[in-house]
Amino acid sequence: MSEEDFDEFVKKLQKEIINKELEDYNEYVVNLFHNPKNWGKPPDEEITTWHAYEGPCGDTMQFFLKISNDIIEKASFITDGCGATVAAGSQTTLMIEGKSIDFAESLVPEDIDKALKGLPDDHKHCAELAIRTLHRSIENYKSKWL
């Protein structure tokens, strides 16, 4: 197979994968899954608090927060979960950056699901994993710093 043929083959395959995902998830979720915001573990000096949480499905998520004067200046995450989990983690970080810890604590899984324009019923728990991980990270912050 020539290099051009191989590139064409990969493009076709990627398109098929995305089309398959669009059967299960809306376009917003698929985009966020393929281009997650705030993905990755930052350097230690940029982490005020963090937490790793394992959901009932066995997937894990980690949140890393940089907090100053009770304001979340930076939020990032990693997960070994599915596409919906990546989108949920990403959406959660987008919603809390620049906000107070009180605001972050007030968020519930339904807020994330709504912001994602609706996850399929069998993936609603992915938003719950993101919120539980966030809330545990804040609990760690409070027990250590307040």
Ligand code: FES
């Ligand atoms: Fe486990 Fe999404 S399938 S959190």
